Amino acid sequence: MPGDTTTAVPERIAPLEGVRALAVTAVLVYHLGAPWLPGGFLGVDVFFVLSGFLITRLLLRELDATGRISLTGFWSRRARRLLPAVLTLLAVVSVYAATRPAEQQLPLRRDLISSLLYVTNWQFVIEGRSYFSEFQAPSPLRHLWSLAIEEQFYLVFPIMVMAVFLAIRRFPARGEALVLVSSCAVFIGSVVSLAVLFDEADPSRAYYSTFTRLHELLTGAGVALLLRPSGGRHTAFARPMALAGAAALVACFFLIDDRGAFYYHGGSVAVCAASAALVAGLTISPGSGVTAWLLSRRAPVAVGEISYGLYLWHWPVIVVLTPESTRLTGPLLLVTRITIALGVSIASYHLIEKPIRSGVVRGHRLDARRTFTLAGATVLVLCVTAFATTVNAEPEPGYVKQSEGLIVPRGADPRLPVIGLVGDSIAASLQEALAKESVKHGHTLVSAARPGCGIGASLLLDETGHPFSSAAVCAERTPRLQDELVSGYHPRVILWHSVRDRTDVRVGDRTLRAGSAAWREQRFSDWDAALGRLVRGGAHVVLLLPAWSPTGSADSTCGGEFNLDPVGCDRPFVTTEHLRRLYTTWAGRHLGDVTIMDLGHEVCPAGPPCPNRVGGERIREDEVHFSPSGAAMVAPRIIAMALTRP
Structure with missing residues (x-):
């Protein structure tokens, strides 16, 4: 100074x-x-x-x-x-x-x-x-x-x-x-x-x-x-x-x-x-x-x-x-x-x-x-x-707080069948609404979602090429929490949502660029391992395809959701649409264990860019996470889909 x-x-x-x-x-x-x-x-x-x-x-x-x-x-x-x-x-x-x-x-x-x-x-x-x-x-x-x-x-x-x-x-x-x-x-x-x-x-x-x-x-x-x-x-x-x-x-x-x-x-x-x-x-x-x-x-x-x-x-x-x-x-x-x-x-x-x-x-x-x-x-x-001047300050939203263990609703009835939740902070932003909706259907929600984490054990990198602040902790705790969810609560269905998995990945001393062939195979391998942990008790996985961003345009330029070449755009991540297509391809290899639900079509059926308000209600809190009203809007459809899966 x-x-x-x-x-x-x-x-x-x-x-x-x-x-x-x-x-x-x-x-x-x-x-x-x-x-x-x-x-x-x-x-x-x-x-x-x-x-x-x-x-x-x-x-x-x-x-x-x-x-x-x-x-x-x-x-x-x-x-x-x-x-x-x-x-x-x-x-x-x-x-x-x-x-x-x-x-x-x-x-x-x-x-x-x-x-x-x-x-x-x-x-x-x-x-x-x-x-x-x-x-x-x-x-x-x-x-x-x-x-x-x-x-x-x-x-x-x-x-x-x-x-x-x-x-x-x-x-x-x-x-x-x-x-x-x-x-x-x-x-x-x-x-x-x-x-x-x-x-x-x-x-x-x-x-x-x-x-x-x-x-x-x-x-x-x-x-x-x-x-x-x-x-x-x-x-x-x-x-x-x-x-x-x-x-x-x-x-x-x-x-x-x-x-x-x-x-x-x-x-x-x-x-x-x-x-x-x-x-x-x-x-x-x-x-x-x-x-x-x-x-x-x-x-x-x-x-x-x-x-x-x-x-x-x-x-x-x-x-x-x-x-x-x-x-x-x-x-x-x-x-x-x-x-x-x-x-x-x-x-x-x-x-x-x-x-x-x-x-x-x-x-x-x-x-x-x-x-x-x-x-x-x-x-x-x-x-x-x-x-x-900050008298209107509100606490940081719950979906950004890292929990040490599984999140089980207060007063949850252990006799009720369990719906599991895994994934990132967007999954966590849906957590409360999903829990309330689960109770209406005679179920209880147990969450292993962790803000800042992907779905597996990979070390995810930020835009600077270094691990995210929570990356090492995520790589260690995420698989453990998923194991605890399955062995401790025996869920009949598990909801899966993660946009975090779209970034560059470090494997040993190598950095795998998002969108490359090596990165794609590593993503599939990591997801395979996660799926093995989640279904070993007989659970079925409902994979929530992420919704597009309110600011994402429906074109194929470097600023558009439908650009599928992050390396050519010099980006350390794939677009949401790119990730959605990868999830769809991967899920097609596991039809007996995975069902897809498209959150994008729930939030914006006309495709990107997604509106940030529907009927006067704000859908996204910060253009990424669901607001309470947005979560309440999509939760009934998610739970209904989960409980009526093929």
Whole structure:
């Protein structure tokens, strides 16, 4: 996070503003979805190294000058520098939250409160990558996890520096060695924890944890310590060191993937080393060399000055200004987003950040007491506002919640014959309506449907080529739950629904592209195994062909449901119609065990695109899952079909 800008050190080092510009530009391009810069997220790592350097340098200079560190002075300066812009952002997002649908307000409220308390990163660690988020617009506050880590660092690090200073003064013979060993232990522990906690399907714990980021902040602190002496800086090495650091960083931006194992298994150390070389070289020799010259030009320095505001505002602008909300696409949307983000950031810098950072506003001096009082009062008001503007918030729908076991209706009569349900979250969205309808027919519904899961034991991949967040758990638990359903409840009929099975699949080290011949055979094999588990007790399977999307067109172009060439369209999934045809072909091989029911013809008999409302009732909750009214509409036909199968 570009929180520490020019006031962090007594003198202004122009090329370091250029480093901030380089880092924030990389993050901006990455968030705009440029496929050619997969490592743009590393701009945050650069900011962490730079922040560790600048803060340590500031604290060391205060120690050298006064022999002590004023914690209240340090924290009040940080508050004046960082809080005004971010509190303004949170006030705007609070108003924005009031305009969101009820089901989106609860996640926004959580993000607002955690952002106000600077614990956003830990909220993300606890929540992981929510399956629900696949069907929701991304949070406009998702990027504030890095600011939370920096604030936690600012809170603790000055106290640690004071403790180190006192230890060295009290134990001059052993103090420095103790500090060196302790610092190395923390650094190594941070790097190791990043590797150990990495999970390709859900890297949240590794990516967002404060401890796994400490080595980046400590790298910057180490650079400040090494450059502390006034002499012996080896200026001859400064220019090549800065050039090598800049070149290595740019290479990392183009080559490192945020979900790939390399970054978590040592790649972050390489990024730290490159950032350290760049910062050290520019600090030692800020006025010479091609790197310093490039980063000292007017444009990068200007972007560096507004980098904090640009980091804060660019992501909300991207989230809010979508093709749907603006009716813009392509270059015009790109230019609009960048222009507005720059405009708001410039206004934030000149109207909010710069005046308050000076410590004097309209003749009133913002000393530590006033700063903390105003900050506390503003945070309290915004907490109340966050709840007030999300008063209509609704809990996340039940069909996105992962259950540990089978779902059996409360009060279910064990003497009644059982109808089973297996499949994905769309199956789960039908669950309640199917259960009510089953009771009307003297049956009880027992569900083994799991949100985010397919029908079998395959490892399903998302659009980035990595496993879905729940993929590994699904591959292990789905077959087990199906076994428990059959052995524990002996269903006479089992309903099967899964659209999740249309994605790329990983088998060993191979990725099978959706729609390819190898993928098709693997799908059939996985479904064969699932069918074997489900019918071994004598049950019959009713396969529900999925309904088309309300946005899917009835054509054969890459945007149409009837395109049957996902590889040619460079898509990691087949269309719903493609999956429907595969299911039909596969079911034809198992006529004695499988009956087909076409949900598509129930919801939209005229074919795609399916209407999202029938008779004024909303059919789909989010263009994917059935709403309660939509589920109630199709449940009677499904149960009737299940109980009158041939």
